[in-house]
Amino acid sequence: SAAAAAVSALQRSVSARLRDKEAAARAPSNSRTWCNLGLWTASASGGKGSGYNEACENLAAELGRAADLGAADGVLACGCGSTGDEVRYYRETFGLRHITGIDPSLEKARGGDEDDHNVRWMRAEVEDLASSSTSSPLFPRGYFDKVIALDNVYHYESKDRFFRDCANAVLPPGGTVAVSDIVLTERNRAAPAWVKLALCLMGIPRANMWSVKEYCERLESIGYVDVKVRAIGEDVFNGWRGILPGALLRHLDYVIVVATAPAGDRPSPKKKRVAIVGSGLAGLATAHRLATSATASDIVIDVYEANERPGLSGSSTFIGDQLVDVPARMAALGYYDRYLELLDELAIPTAVVRTDSSFYGTDASGDRVCHFYDRTSIANLYNAVFVGGPWRLWQLVSALSTLPRAGDADASKITTFGDWLQEHFNLWPKGNPQENEGKGKGGDLPSLTCHENPFVYIMVGSLCWMLSCTYEQLARYPADIVLPYCRGLNMSRLGLFRQGQVVRVVPSIRVLEQALLYGVNHLSCGNSVQAIDESRSINGIAYDAVVCATEAKAVHRVVKGCTDVFGEIQYHPSEVYLHKDVGLMPPERSDWRCWNVEMSTGRPEPQLTFHLNAYFSEADLGGEDVFQTWSPVREPHPMLTIRRSSFQRVVHGRDARRIVSEIDKLQGGGERRIYYAGSYAVHGMGLLEQALVSGEKVADLLIGDLFPDQ
Numbered sequence: 001s002a003a004a005a006a007v008s009a010l011q012r013s014v015s016a017r018l019r020d021k022e023a024a025a026r027a028p029s030n031s032r033t034w035c036n037l038g039l040w041t042a043s044a045s046g047g048k049g050s051g052y053n054e055a056c057e058n059l060a061a062e063l064g065r066a067a068d069l070g071a072a073d074g075v076l077a078c079g080c081g082s083t084g085d086e087v088r089y090y091r092e093t094f095g096l097r098h099i100t101g102i103d104p105s106l107e108k109a110r111g112g113d114e115d116d117h118n119v120r121w122m123r124a125e126v127e128d129l130a131s132s133s134t135s136s137p138l139f140p141r142g143y144f145d146k147v148i149a150l151d152n153v154y155h156y157e158s159k160d161r162f163f164r165d166c167a168n169a170v171l172p173p174g175g176t177v178a179v180s181d182i183v184l185t186e187r188n189r190a191a192p193a194w195v196k197l198a199l200c201l202m203g204i205p206r207a208n209m210w211s212v213k214e215y216c217e218r219l220e221s222i223g224y225v226d227v228k229v230r231a232i233g234e235d236v237f238n239g240w241r242g243i244l245p246g247a248l249l250r251h252l253d254y255v256i257v258v259a260t261a262p263a264g265d266r267p268s269p270k271k272k273r274v275a276i277v278g279s280g281l282a283g284l285a286t287a288h289r290l291a292t293s294a295t296a297s298d299i300v301i302d303v304y305e306a307n308e309r310p311g312l313s314g315s316s317t318f319i320g321d322q323l324v325d326v327p328a329r330m331a332a333l334g335y336y337d338r339y340l341e342l343l344d345e346l347a348i349p350t351a352v353v354r355t356d357s358s359f360y361g362t363d364a365s366g367d368r369v370c371h372f373y374d375r376t377s378i379a380n381l382y383n384a385v386f387v388g389g390p391w392r393l394w395q396l397v398s399a400l401s402t403l404p405r406a407g408d409a410d411a412s413k414i415t416t417f418g419d420w421l422q423e424h425f426n427l428w429p430k431g432n433p434q435e436n437e438g439k440g441k442g443g444d445l446p447s448l449t450c451h452e453n454p455f456v457y458i459m460v461g462s463l464c465w466m467l468s469c470t471y472e473q474l475a476r477y478p479a480d481i482v483l484p485y486c487r488g489l490n491m492s493r494l495g496l497f498r499q500g501q502v503v504r505v506v507p508s509i510r511v512l513e514q515a516l517l518y519g520v521n522h523l524s525c526g527n528s529v530q531a532i533d534e535s536r537s538i539n540g541i542a543y544d545a546v547v548c549a550t551e552a553k554a555v556h557r558v559v560k561g562c563t564d565v566f567g568e569i570q571y572h573p574s575e576v577y578l579h580k581d582v583g584l585m586p587p588e589r590s591d592w593r594c595w596n597v598e599m600s601t602g603r604p605e606p607q608l609t610f611h612l613n614a615y616f617s618e619a620d621l622g623g624e625d626v627f628q629t630w631s632p633v634r635e636p637h638p639m640l641t642i643r644r645s646s647f648q649r650v651v652h653g654r655d656a657r658r659i660v661s662e663i664d665k666l667q668g669g670g671e672r673r674i675y676y677a678g679s680y681a682v683h684g685m686g687l688l689e690q691a692l693v694s695g696e697k698v699a700d701l702l703i704g705d706l707f708p709d710q
Contacts, residue, residue, distance in 0.1 A: 033083045036060070036151035036180075037254070039232065040239035055239055059180060060089055062232070063150050066256045067178035069094035074297065074519065076144040076170065077101040078162075079152030084111060084121045086150060091119045098291075098519050102126065102138070110347040110515075117517035122347070126162055130169035142172035142297040143519075149179040159208040160218060163259075167222050171261040172297045177224075178258045184211045185253050195251045215257060224259035231255050272544040272706050275536070276303045277529045277558050280311040281688055282677040283549030284516035285342075285695025286702075291519025293699070295707050300521045304538065306528040310517070313510040315645040317578055319612070319626055322619035323508040326645050327576050328610055328628055329688065333501045335488035336689045338696075343505065346515045350503040354594040354614055359454075359461045360586045361446060361600035369599075370591055371454045396455040399424035400486070415654065417463075417482045418475035425456060446471070446599040446606075459486075461597040465608040465630060467685065468574045468649035472604070478656050485685050531560040534672055545673040545702050549695065551648055552680045559674055565662045568655065569680050571648040577629045578643040581636035584609050584629050598633060607633050650679055650686035657683055667698065668705050675702055 038055025039062055069075060073096050080086045080101025087101035091113075098118035104125050112120035126149075128138050147166045156162050159181075166177045182204065184191050191209070199209060210218065212229050219227045233253035237244070274290060276283045287301050307314050315326040330353055331339050343350060360370040402424070421427045446457065463482065464474050474482075505512050517523060529538055536543045548558050552569035555562050584607070585592055594614040598607040609629040613621055629636065660683050667675050677698040679691040 033081070033085050034060075035081055037236050038239050039235050041235040052239075057089065059236070060086060060150055061093065063148060063178055063180050063256055064090060064094050066230070066258050067146055067148055067176055069096060069146065071095040071097060073097055073146050074144045075099040076139070076147045078126050078147060078149040079103055079155075080121055082106055087119055087121050088113060090148075091116065097521060100144070112514050112518070114514070117514045117520065117523065120515070120518055126156055126165075129162075130165040137169055139170065140292060140294050140296065141169055142294055143292060144170060144175070145172065145297055146176040146178065147171060148177075151180050153179045154182045154204045154208050156208065157205065159210070163219060163224070164222055167224060167261045173261060173263045175261045176258065177261065178256070180254065180256050183215065183253050183255050184209055185251055186211055186213060191251050195248060198248055212253070212255060215255070219257075219259050223262035225262065227257070227259040229255050229257050271298055271300050273300045273302070273541065274545045274547065274702065275538050275541075275543040276301065276547045276549055277532075278311065278549035279303050279305040279523070280549065281691040282679065282695040283547065284310070284312060284513065285692045286547050286549060286677050286699045287520050288516040288518070289696045289699030290703065293703055295703055296519065298707070301519065302522045302524065302541070303517070303520050304527045304529045305523070305525045308526050310513055310523065310525065312513040313508060315576075315643070316508055316510055317643050319578065319642065320620045320622040322616050322621060323510060324578065324612060324616070324628065325504075325509045326578060326628065326643065327630065327647060328504070328615070329509045330502050330504050331688065335485055336687075339689050339692050340503075342692065343512070346512070348512050348515060349506040351506045353502045353504050354617070355502050356593040357458075357462075357595040357597060358586050358591050358593040359458050359597045359599055360591060361598050364601045368587075370586065371458055372593065373458055392453050392455060395425065395453070415479060416475065417477045417479055420479055420483060421456070421475070425453060427456075446601050446603070457599065461599045461606050464606050465597060466687075467651070468630065469572050469651050470605040473572060473651050476653055478652055478654060481652055481656065481683065481685055530557050532558060532674065533560045536673065544706060545675065547675045547677055547698055547702065549677040552650065552678060553648070555676065563662070563666065565659055565666075568659055570651045570653065572651045573646065573648055574631050576645045576647065577632060577636050577641060579627055579629065579636035579641045580624055581627070581640040582625060584627060584632055584634075584636060585611070600633070603633065605631050607631050652686060667701055673705060
């Protein structure tokens with residue numbers, strides 16, 4: 001309520017003044033921005049007198065000890081304050097498995113500790129803990145083992161509802177709730193009306209004015225057991241004498257309350273241990289799905305990564321003040337449906353990416369070619385009519401009108417993308433199975449299209465860099481993968497992308513990585529796991545299930561005795577450079593765009609160069625032009641090179657559906673309980689979307705196998 005918010009703001013103001021006063025007198029022993037009543041005793045602070053910050057930390061420690069916080073606990077801290085300091089303190093002091101803080105006054109809607117993936121906070125009200133007619137609950141039940149509320153439960157709209165929601169919607173059977181609270185002293189008569197009026201003015205609703213006896217009765221009526229109430233009012237109010245009237249304090253006490261949620265009809269199952277090998281998006285999606293499921297409190301998740309950093313952002317590099325993802329990570333509306341849904345669910349911030357593009361190179365005669373996809377519809381319409389020509393425009397419109405949706409029966413009538421090019425443009429690109437039949441125009445795609453049809457030239461260049469494949473591989477790509485993708489990206493309406501359609505995570509994909517790692521018990525980087533067999537043992541730890549979320553070509557090293565189907569999956573290697581070499585951009589600066597695709601005749605694949613100053617238009621990149629180039633025609637000058645990275649992208653062929661079907665049959669393997677996740681394991685383009693869908697699919701299968709009765 002507005003009154004409670006005003007009181008909270010006043011409390012923060014008073015706390016800040018106390019800290020400032022203390023700092024002026026002596027250097028504080030910690031810099032956390034605490035805001036609670038504090039525990040003002042020498043014994044609580046290890047024999048030292050307490051300043052304000054020390055007293056606040058003493059009270060936090062007292063509540064943590066009373067709740068018996070420890071390394072096995074997932075904890076929800078309600079009313080954690082506006083900065084997240086309280087959340088960090090509990091994680092550091094008690095070594096918690098993971099902790100989330102919620103508070104309506106948090107400075108950011110969501111956040112976390114950059115150095116600790118199991119610390120996070122979100123702007124939310126405790127009234128949102130349980131579902132209502134207009135919203136779903138904030139967290140699945142059992143996501144946390146314990147709920148704590150440090151010196152704020154008396155401000156809630158309904159203390160009774162908070163305890164009911166914890167018991168019925170948040171905690172697993174046998175979970176713990178622990179709070180510190182102001183109560184009325186036990187007397188033969190009710191507190192005077194003026195005391196209750198004073199408490200109301202302090203932001204404490206009448207319904208929350210309980211005595212110790214009433215506390216026990218109410219919690220037991222909800223179903224809590226082992227309710228413990230310990231009075232510490234003397235040591236709490238000590239620091240406020242002279243600020244709060246003594247006449248008021250005589251009617252109040254301060255307590256720590258700990259209670260155990262009802263045990264339920266069935267005993268909790270023994271915790272299951274799950275190992276995930278690989279920390280790309282497929283592995284992290286699996287971990288996140290497990291950690292946020294209804295069985296989360298019954299699963300211990302360990303993630304193993306062979307490289308020194310998690311795979312999703314392992315190559316990201318700071319340039320100036322901007323963390324640059326390598327390779328660049330983007331998502332377009334219309335195809336990345338689940339990926340964008342996940343970003344929304346996690347409140348991950350995004351920014352719109354510029355999509356103006358230059359497609360340039362040389363033709364078979366060595367003459368310069370340059371076509372553009374610009375930022376405005378008017379410019380693109382002009383290029384379409386006066387550069388491409390009305391007949392070519394009509395030819396493209398007719399062809400794009402046939403694009404099927406994913407899952408359409410029509411998608412299987414044309415076998416490959418090369419078939420589609422032949423049917424609609426009379427092109428027989430090199431790599432198409434029928435290229436030698438002598439029909440139509442044959443050759444490599446840039447030479448066939450750079451003059452004949454600039455629209456197809458742009459389309460081919462875009463698809464090749466999106467798939468990180470060669471022109472020959474693109475021609476062999478299954479049509480039921482490529483064509484629905486083209487339709488999803490709005491190509492059927494003559495646009496590679498609609499305005500504002502392509503987004504990136506802000507400031508980098510590392511934000512998503514940290515969010516997906518939340519709830520993981522242990523992340524072990526620099527640990528190459530090999531030869532897992534039926535015992536499912538890794539580094540001496542026996543797991544109940546293992547998920548192999550590596551590239552398909554690494555599966556045979558990770559899983560002993562795996563089938564040959566993984567060896568059938570093809571990958572195409574790419575080199576990515578961060579650099580300052582302008583020689584890898586179009587020769588004329590006036591032709592530079594945000595995305596620049598070099599497509600010279602005779603090259604097996606395009607070169608893509610992002611002009612990072614345009615891509616990160618608001619960032620400070622040090623005042624120089626900086627670029628990210630994929631599959632360069634030559635290496636950038638060594639003195640201008642910032643970083644070189646290598647990556648592999650799955651490339652699908654005619655057997656894609658059969659391979660995915662065979663992998664589906666291998667999932668779990670009965671009692672073997674070994675699963676496979678990756679962009680190769682679902683039918684699609686092999687992009688972030690498929691990696692995410694695969695990871696979530698595997699997590700759901702795993703939960704069903706490990707907890708068949710739930």
